[in-house]
Amino acid sequence: MSEFIKPAKTIDEQIALLQQRGLTIRELERAKRYLEVISFFRLSIYMRPFQIPQDNTHKFKVGTEFKSVVDLYAFDRELRLLIMDAIERVEVAVRATINNHMSIKYQTEQPNSGSHWYLNESLFRGSYNHKRMLSDVENCQSKAHQELQRDIYKINKSNASQAVKEIHLQNRMRENYPRFYQHTYTSPRLMPSWAMVEELTFGSISHLYQGLAKDNDRKGISKRFDVPHQVFQSWLHTLNFVRNCCAHHSRLWNRELSISPKVPNSAEWALPERLEPSMVQPNRRIYVVLLMLAHLMRQISPDSQWHNKVKALVTVMYPDIPLAPMGFPDDWRTHVFWSGENE
Template sequence: MADEVKAFRSYEEQVDLLAGRGIDVGDRKRAADVLRRVNYYRLSGYWYPFRQQIGGGRVDDFYPGTRLDDVVALYEFDARLRAATFSVLAPVELAIRSLLGHELGRVDPCAHLDPDLLGSPARQGDAYRRWRDGYKLELNRSREDFVAHHRAKYGGVLPVWAAVEVLDWGGLARLYGFAPRDVQESISARCGLRGPQLASWLKSLNLTRNVCAHHGRLFNRVHTLTPKLPKVGVHPDLDGATTAWNRTFAQLTLIQFLLNRLGLGRSNLLPAVVRSYPTIAAVPLSHLGAAEDWQTASQLWAS
């Protein structure tokens, strides 16, 4: 089996390999220390833009002038960006939990357990059944005191305003999608959106949150889901924020918008991190999806 995989290389040999391919590694001991802290293959995602492009693909050799320090600066920026994004998503998630639990509770304390009390998507196909199975699994795993209380006093049946607290973001987004349309509209109106728009934002931001939670590369990601947007003119601060809604800066803009409309504060954290983007000619800020005038193009980013 060992003959079928790449040969093992020490940290010092990895430094030699990079230097041989054209990276200015600087101080070799410090470069080896970097590779002790950050796996070679994790860093490879950050030096990919520096690899020479010939024909339709990238080769192993780097463009002249490529420095390991620039690669590390991108990696460290991305780590700050992930941490900040995960942090500011938390109050958004908590607000949606509270709103969804409250509005579904108006319908029935156990609306989440009865598809006949939910919207039509809960009665089509087996998506609701899969959601219900996932909910039961999370409920059985939970060690929260409020869950133990309901097990002891109510046979483990949680009202929806408590049930939302055991759901992860994905489960929460799916329950919102199952909610009756008037419930969706009541919640989305608090966010300045229509029901289907907020549903798409929750799905999109769930993927972004997962990237952050699993230490994925965020800054130059091209996102697979494009959020549904209000018509131009409804929210001028959203209209001018970005033109590339499948890039990371667009995902950050969605968060800035929700923080603003839900009155959650902390709207200065993401702008501060974006301003810390390293100055690297080969990988400009446009790789994030932000324009040069990002700080003035929208009030969402003014801080």
């Protein structure tokens, strides 16, 4: 362990440091603007592919330009936006499918059996933390209710007429369903399942799916996406990780997945174990996530052109970005998900 002694540097000092390390900067003012709004620290991770390996002085390879670093950053940003677009649609579909399956299947003559199926602990595995899930839902409602009470207090303190106050109160109450439910209903104490699945985090939804007691329920849900249920659970875990990366603007371009997702046992999912000469494992890079999303998008939005947007990103918009670090095999264009043969 050693003491951290690096001083903060001005933008001009950062530019000088990059030039000292051998980076060619043709438009100084443009480079300064980038460093002002992106930051040296965020860009530094995109500098590494252009730097001499194992060089502690962080020297750049001969001929490297600042534009190449910025282009890689811009590509990664566009990639995140494209992936986030697909994950958002998949996430919404997963939430809807879980509720559609469970609420209808467990609707009985008992009051609230279908609308509040998730209150039934017997529908979940013993290892699933059912109490924590209920606590998350209750906390969501309580927080929304407290916010509503603050809004009601402010509205009642205002000088508006009673009619105007009533309009404001109704608008505030209906801004989100949790506050509306707690303000309107006394039993059951928690909101119905179709609202619950919208309020839990995607990570919690993934755990809920895994926690369902019956294989038939997990199979019934995953069937909507044409994926075996064991594979689907793995995908939810991976997509939640990637979603969090996107939400925090983290690098995706050459990121290695800590756990490779399971894939169906069919020809289109047979990937090379490693790429030559990089030795990158495609099933642990973003390429396998793109395949997953291409498949899922075809299930939930058959007319979507998302796969063509992926192709355009890597072949037209940023043709100079190396694809091997992402896990793209050399023959990726012939894959059925990208070639359009299954359209």
